Amino acid sequence: MDLSEQKVCVIGAGIGGLTAALALRQLGARVCVLEQAEAIKEVGAGLQVSPNGLAVLRGLGLASHLEARSVKAQAVELRDYAAGRLVAHLDLGLIKAGTPYHFVHRADLIDLLAQAVRAAGIKILLLQNVETVHPGRGGERARVVMSNGSEMRADLVIGGDGLHSRLRGVLNGTVAPFFTRQVAWRAIVPNTMRHGNLVQVHMGPHRHLVSYPLRGGTMVNLVAVQEQAGWAEEGWHHTDDPQNLRRVFNDFGGDARALLGEVTEVSRWGLFRHPVAPVWHQGNCAILGDAAHPTLPFMAQGASMAMEDAWVLRDALERAGTLSEGLAAYQTRREERVKRVVDAASKNAWKYHLANPVVRTAAHMGMRLATTFAPKKLMGQFDWIYSHDVTKP
Structure with a gap:
């Protein structure tokens, strides 16, 4: 045409x-x-x-x-919430598409x-x-x-x-969309904790926190998600008190605690499925x-x-x-x-929110073994997303 x-x-x-x-x-x-x-x-x-x-x-x-x-991202790190202990390191260089x-x-x-x-x-x-x-x-x-x-x-x-x-x-x-029983906070903070060029996912009971650097590594983007029974409005243009965010994630340690301590402005929104x-x-x-x-x-x-x-x-x-x-x-x-x-x-999301200590320990052990002994196979599960190139005939 x-x-x-x-x-x-x-x-x-x-x-x-x-x-x-x-x-x-x-x-x-x-x-x-x-x-x-x-x-x-x-x-x-x-x-x-x-x-x-x-x-x-x-x-x-x-x-x-x-x-x-x-x-440019180098990896994704999955960490336990309490002390920030490393659970799994996913090397983005192993993506079949070849570009991180x-x-x-x-x-x-x-x-x-x-x-x-x-x-x-x-x-x-x-x-x-x-x-x-x-x-x-x-x-x-x-x-x-x-x-x-x-x-x-x-x-x-x-x-x-x-x-x-x-x-x-x-x-x-x-x-009408339906509420997923999850709410999220979003914030950008200064990179005072030397956050590397990677995604960190701190995983806790019914909650997780994602972070990664922006603008030459001078800033860090935060998205924190919590399971919650109800929500009134959609959209992320709802400002919240940073203390509310810190209160919900007050048992998170490691880099997560330092990141949360830097938050001065934060938006909060309900996650809906359309x-x-x-x-x-x-x-x-x-x-x-x-x-x-x-x-x-x-x-x-x-x-x-x-x-x-x-x-x-x-x-x-x-x-x-x-x-x-x-x-x-x-x-x-x-x-x-x-x-x-x-x-x-x-x-x-459920993979990050395991609440039963026995289940969480077993799941984290499985992740550690997979990243140690089968890292290419682990990353290969995402090839259908990342290797897809709509510009090729």
């Missing part, structure tokens, strides 16, 4: 939306991005870009820019994508609060309706507007990233899945004879993979 001079409107200047905007612009489309915020500013915290996500950035000519702004993780501040990844988008001649329109979208049928263009009543028409509208996507609701209706959307496209519209398949953070694949979506959407449209054929091929090519990733993430 020839996208030259086709008008594409991308809703949302997040990772998926900006990646899609750049990818489609490289096929000749006239692209604009609608963002409801007043500025593309530093929000969020750290994220991990695994080899499958880096492959997309490489395909777009941005891999070196990511590497310049990120920390990169740790990057979300704002830095957004910034490099936004710079590339603007350099490609794409306008990012701020303060654009989308009310609804009319997908368009029978040759009609799609219509994006703003909360102030203004409209924009496009040959293709992409919903990259995240968890509460307007376009997802248009295509699928509203389905179903993968059954409908990803209709008329002249499609959704991607969290708008299509929100995932829990326990496989660190949210950003990489959104970037994979954007590349496959571009490729499917380029190969198709018509827009409808391309959008259908896009969902077909992505749906099974993202469902598998979402499911893997949903099942991963």
Whole structure:
């Protein structure tokens, strides 16, 4: 399909939306991005870009820019909560894909994508609060309706507007998510404890704490998760008192104690499970990233899945004879993979939260033996995620 001079409107200047905007612009489309915020500013915290996500950035000519702004990961260390005793060391150099993780501040990844988008001649329109979208049928263009009543028409509208996507609701209706009985805190602290270039996971009864460095190793990203019976609201824009975080994890030792002691600002949010959307496209519209398949953070694949979506959407449209054929091929090519990733993430947390001392001791012994005698096999279980390269034919 020839996208030259086709008008594409991308809703949302997040990772998926900006990646899609750049990818489609490289096929000749006239692209604009609608963002409801007043500025593309530093929000969020750290994220991990695994080899499958880096492959997309490489395909777009941005891999070196990511590497310049990120920390290259060397390993994942699993540690017991009480004294920080090492349970397992997972060497990321053993990943079959041959390229380790990169740790990057979300704002830095957004910034490099936004710079590339603007350099490609794409306008990012701020303060654009989308009310609804009319997908368009029978040759009609799609219509994006703003909360102030203004409209924009496009040959293709992409919903990259995240968890509460307007376009997802248009295509699928509203389905209430369910609470996973887990809450999380997120914070960034100075790296005063010489945290290495690795992920540390401190595992305790009904809780775990993840940490890894950012911005040249000067900062450390923290995500702390606790099992909890109830929660009122979704989202991570809920500030909390750092003392509440320290109180919940007051029996964690080793580096975890030092990291928690550095927290001065923290956000807290409930973890909800959303179903993968059954409908990803209709008329002249499609959704991607969290708008299509929100995932829990326990496989660190949210950003990489959104970037994979954007590349496959571009490729499917380029190969198709018509827009409808391309959008259908896009969902077909992505749906099974993202469902598998979402499911893997949903099942991963329990491994860190073992409460029975006997069970936990046995499980930790098994991890130690595996990393000592079969490290390649242990890392190989993730090959289906990390070695997947959507940019290769």
